[in-house]
Amino acid sequence: QKEVEQNSGPLSVPEGAIASLNCTYSDRGSQSFFWYRQYSGKSPELIMFIYSNGDKEDGRFTAQLNKASQYVSLLIRDSQPSDSATYLCAAPDPGGYNKLIFGAGTRLAVHP
Amino acid sequence: DADVTQTPRNRITKTGKRIMLECSQTKGHDRMYWYRQDPGLGLRLIYYSFDVKDINKGEISDGYSVSRQAQAKFSLSLESAIPNQTALYFCATSDGALNQPQHFGDGTRLSIL
DSSP, rough: OOEEEEEOOOOOEESSEEEEEEEEEEETOOOEEEEEEOOTTTOOOOEEOOSSSEEETTTEEEEEEEETEEEEEEEEESSSSOOOOOEEEEEEEEEEOOEEEEOOOEEEEOOO | SSSEEEOOEEEEETOOEEEEEEEEEEEESSEEEEEETTTTTEEEEEEEEETEEEEEEEETTOOOOEEEEEETTEEESSSOOOOGOOEEEEEEOSSSSOOOOOOOOOOOEEOOO
C-alpha cells in the first residue's frame, strides 16, 4: 500500500476555473504536508505547506488538511495556463529523519 | 545563484563508465538527499545524509554510492553505469528541525547508452 497517494490525472480545467488536487496518506501520525509544483523536466518547487487542520491560503493557492479523514488537498483559484504542471504531495516518512514520502503526482492541464 | 547547485546538468555516457554527480548548497542545511525520478514512478530516494559522519541507504541504493565531503557537499557516484540508470537525478536539502520541507537542486539528466 502506497503511503501517499494521488490521482495521476491529467486533470483538465479551463482557464479561470478552480483546480482541485487531492492526496491521501496512510500514517495517522503525520504532522506536516507539502505541495510541490514540477514543470516538465524541471525540479520540484515547494509551493505550500500545512501543519494544522483546516485551510491555509497563499495568493491563489489554498491547502486544506483533514487529519481525521487523512487527506490533504490543494486548490488553485483562477487557474492559468502557466499552472499546467505536475503537483506532488509529500508527507513525512514514518521512519523519521526528516525524510519525505512523495506521491507520484497529479498532472494538471489548464486550457485557454 | 541557486541555493542548491547540481553539476553537471546533463550527461551522456556509455555503459560501464564511472560517473559522479555533485551537489553543493549554500542554505546551511545539515540534511542532504539524492533522488532519481523516472517517468510514471515519481521520486525515489537513493541515499541520504544528516551530517558528514552519517550516510544512509534509501530505497534504491544498489549500484550507487555517495560521499559527504563537507556539510555543503554531497556527491553521488555510479561505479559502473548501466542503461537502466538513465533518469533525472535530484539533490535536495532540509533543515534539521522536525517537519521541514526539502529544497531541490535543478537536477541532472543522465543518459547511459
